[in-house]
Amino acid sequence: MARLLVADDSETILLLMRTRLEMAGHEVLTACDGQEVTDLIAAGGPLPDVLLLDAMMPRKSGIDALRELRAAGVDVPALIVSAHQDARDANAPTGLAIHGYVNKPIDFDALLETIAELTEGSE
Amino acid sequence: MAVLGVARFIEQRQDFEDAIARTYRVEMQARERLARNPAARGARATVLRQAAERRRLQERISDDTRDTALLVAGGLLAGLAGALLLYGGVIASMRRPLEDLVEAAGRLASGDRSARVAVGGFAETATLGRAFNEMADELEREASQRDQLDRLKDEFVLTASHELRSPLTSVQGFAELLMMERDKLTPKQVETVEIILDNCRHLVRLLNDLLDLARSDAGRLVIKPEPTDLGPLVEDVARSMRARCEARGQTLAVEVEPGLPQVAAEPARIRQILVNLLTNAHEYSPEGASIEVKARAVDAEVEIAVIDDGPGIPPEQLEHIFDRFVRGDAGLTQRVGGTGLGLAIAKSLVDLHGGTIAVRSRVGEGSTFSFRLPVLAASGAQAGEEAAEAR
Numbered sequence: 191m192a193r194l195l196v197a198d199d200s201e202t203i204l205l206l207m208r209t210r211l212e213m214a215g216h217e218v219l220t221a222c223d224g225q226e227v228t229d230l231i232a233a234g235g236p237l238p239d240v241l242l243l244d245a246m247m248p249r250k251s252g253i254d255a256l257r258e259l260r261a262a263g264v265d266v267p268a269l270i271v272s273a274h275q276d277a278r279d280a281n282a283p284t285g286l287a288i289h290g291y292v293n294k295p296i297d298f299d300a301l302l303e304t305i306a307e308l309t310e311g312s313e
Numbered sequence: 314m315a316v317l318g319v320a321r322f323i324e325q326r327q328d329f330e331d332a333i334a335r336t337y338r339v340e341m342q343a344r345e346r347l348a349r350n351p352a353a354r355g356a357r358a359t360v361l362r363q364a365a366e367r368r369r370l371q372e373r374i375s376d377d378t379r380d381t382a383l384l385v386a387g388g389l390l391a392g393l394a395g396a397l398l399l400y401g402g403v404i405a406s407m408r409r410p411l412e413d414l415v416e417a418a419g420r421l422a423s424g425d426r427s428a429r430v431a432v433g434g435f436a437e438t439a440t441l442g443r444a445f446n447e448m449a450d451e452l453e454r455e456a457s458q459r460d461q462l463d464r465l466k467d468e469f470v471l472t473a474s475h476e477l478r479s480p481l482t483s484v485q486g487f488a489e490l491l492m493m494e495r496d497k498l499t500p501k502q503v504e505t506v507e508i509i510l511d512n513c514r515h516l517v518r519l520l521n522d523l524l525d526l527a528r529s530d531a532g533r534l535v536i537k538p539e540p541t542d543l544g545p546l547v548e549d550v551a552r553s554m555r556a557r558c559e560a561r562g563q564t565l566a567v568e569v570e571p572g573l574p575q576v577a578a579e580p581a582r583i584r585q586i587l588v589n590l591l592t593n594a595h596e597y598s599p600e601g602a603s604i605e606v607k608a609r610a611v612d613a614e615v616e617i618a619v620i621d622d623g624p625g626i627p628p629e630q631l632e633h634i635f636d637r638f639v640r641g642d643a644g645l646t647q648r649v650g651g652t653g654l655g656l657a658i659a660k661s662l663v664d665l666h667g668g669t670i671a672v673r674s675r676v677g678e679g680s681t682f683s684f685r686l687p688v689l690a691a692s693g694a695q696a697g698e699e700a701a702e703a704r
Contacts, residue, residue, distance in 0.1 A: 200479055206486040213493070273478035295482040295517055298489070 192309040195230065195238035197221040197255070198271065199247040207242070210298050216305070224250030228258050237266055239309045242292070245272040256286050267308045271296070316388075322381040329374045336363040336370070410438040414445055426453045463530065470527035474520040481520070485513035515652075522654035526637065529661040536665045538577040540689055543615055544569040546580055547608050550587045554595065562601040565591075570609040576686040582662050583686075589655035590619040590682045598623030598679075611685065614668070618683035626674040634672055635660040659684070 194216050196207045201222070208218045219238060221227045224247055231237065241259075243252025256268050267289040274293070290304050343359035350356070413430045420428035429449055432442040488509040495503050528534035551567045558565040587606075594604045598621045605620040626634060638653040663670040663684045674680035 200483070202483040203479060203486075206483055206490070209490060210486065273475045273482075294478045295485045295513065298486070 191215040191217065192239040192305055193217045193219070193236065194240050194242060194305065195219045195221065195227065196242040197224065197227045197247065197252055198244040199223055203244075207296075211302075211305075214302050223247040224252055224255030227252075227255045231259060231262075231264060237264065239266070240289075240305055241266050241268040243268060243270055245270050245274070253286070256288070260286055269301075269304065269308075319381060319385060322377060322384075325377060326374065329370050329377075333367055333370050336367040339363050340367075406434050407438055410434040410442055414438075414441060417445065417449075421449055421452065426456055467527045467531040470523055471531075474524045474527070477516075477520060481513060481516055485510065485517075488513065519652045519654070522652045522658055525658050526654060526661065529658075529665070534661065534665065536579040536582050536662070538579055538666065540575045541578040541580050541583065542573065542575055543578070543583065543608055543617060543686075544573050546583055547587065547606055547617060550584055550591065551606055554588070554591045558595050558604060561595070563595060563598060564603045565595075566603070566605045568605065568607045570607075573608060573610055573615055574688045576615050576666075577689050578666055578686055582666070586659045586662050586684060587617065587619070589659045590684075593655060593682070594619050594621040594623065594680070597621070610688070613688050614685040615688060616683055616685045618681055620679065620681045622679040625676040625678050626672070626680055627676050631672060631674055635670070656682075 191214070194211055196204060196211070196218055197220070198204050198207065199222055204220045204222070208220060211218045219230065221230060224243070227241070227243065228250070241256070243256060245252050252270055256270075259266070259268075265287065268287065269290045269292050270288055271292045271294065289308055292301055292304075340360050340363035343356040343363065346353050346356040347360065410430065410433060417428040417430045426449070429446050430442045432439050432446065434442075488506050491498065491506045492503070492510065495506075498506070525534060547569055548567055551565055555565050591604070591606065598604065602621055602623050605618075607616075607618045607620065609616055635656050637657045659682075660670050663686070666686050668684055668686040670682070670684040672680065672682050
């Protein structure tokens with residue numbers, strides 16, 4: 191299945207995401223903020239298939255991390271997770287090749303479907 | 314001028330009268346001389362001269378009297394005109410500030426907080442003007458404090474609903490995890506987890522509703538209207554609600570008038586309005602009730618009505634039915650479990666679409682909630698019809 195990099199500043203949310211996504215058969219890497227995301231990718235190794243980034247995190251937000259990654263030429267599909275009711279309205283950054291928005295509380299069935307669509311054909 | 318004229322006239326008249334008296338005196342002396350000596354020719358001439366002189370003087374007096382009368386009349390007229398001018402000036406200098414005050418008060422009343430008047434004119438109008446400006450300053454201060462409180466409240470609701478969402482995500486997510494292994498749980502445990510999930514969903518609805526209202530208050534709730542066919546949308550929402558209704562033995566009928574014109578609307582928001590109205594009809598009506606959704610064109614609007622034959626709403630509640638946290642009969646709400654915000658949100662959303670929402674209800678005879686949205690302007694056929702009507 192897919193290799194996912196999930197970033198959220200809440201450990202409970204990270205645990206929940208890891209549990210649910212691993213149950214669906216995915217490999218899950220976690221990061222507690224945007225800085226860890228960029229560090230992890232900069233450290234090399236196989237790139238994740240999908241990034242799941244919380245829009246608002248201390249130190250470095252998911253949006254800022256994604257901006258850096260895109261500038262560095264990393265074109266991994268990215269989903270932005272947000273506690274805003276309508277994530278699209280709240281952030282709406284342009285030019286970052288965002289492949290979708292996920293609202294909290296997370297609808298995991300829909301999320302798994304989106305991940306499947308994004309990774310389709312890459313396997 | 315006239316006064317001087319009159320004084321001079323009186324003075325001159327005295328002179329004339331003295332002169333006339335002198336002619337009499339001289340004439341009398343001449344006549345006495347004539348009586349003593351009828352042949353005194355000088356005396357006769359004097360009598361004639363004095364009489365002529367008197368006539369001349371009397372003529373002058375009457376001329377002067379006329380002139381003086383004219384002068385006095387002219388003076389009076391001039392005085393009257395002057396008084397009128399002065400009076401007009403006084404009136405005008407009072408009227409102007411008063412008119413300004415009336416105009417500024419009107420602006421203030423209609424919400425222009427910058428409405429002030431230029432203080433001036435008579436002491437009284439200036440005092441009035443100053444008092445008005447002070448009152449307007451005070452109102453502006455209070456209004457800006459209120460605005461600030463409103464902003465704080467909106468910010469608070471936005472932040473709170475955002476901050477609450479993360480822990481709620483965890484609670485709901487882990488409860489769902491438990492439910493994924495429901496075959497390992499006892500029936501009692503399953504029921505417990507179901508209660509947790511129910512309450513999570515309720516909290517999410519509440520947060521979403523609060524957020525919508527806070528955004529609406531802050532003017533940040535925006536809709537993205539597009540040409541929309543309401544018919545299929547109504548049928549779709551009804552389809553998604555039917556199972557819930559049928560679970561309680563309620564019927565849900567849909568009646569869409571064929572050929573409904575399009576409206577400018579954001580489908581997701583119309584769906585939200587309809588879900589709110591239908592949820593109310595479903596939850597407040599007893600088992601076996603019949604619920605209807607009707608869509609039809611009325612004039613230049615499309616009306617969607619949700620009709621139920623439930624218990625109806627008493628008049629005192631009907632008045633506040635679109636207010637926040639106003640909910641039906643307490644006995645029912647225990648079971649119903651809505652947020653009390655559904656209708657307030659429906660109204661906000663209908664307003665944003667430039668439409669109107671209304672309710673008709675009588676206790677024991679059910680309720681009808683309906684909203685109307687303006688038909689999309691200038692859609693070819695429609696514009697043609699309007700033009701034809703205009704002719």
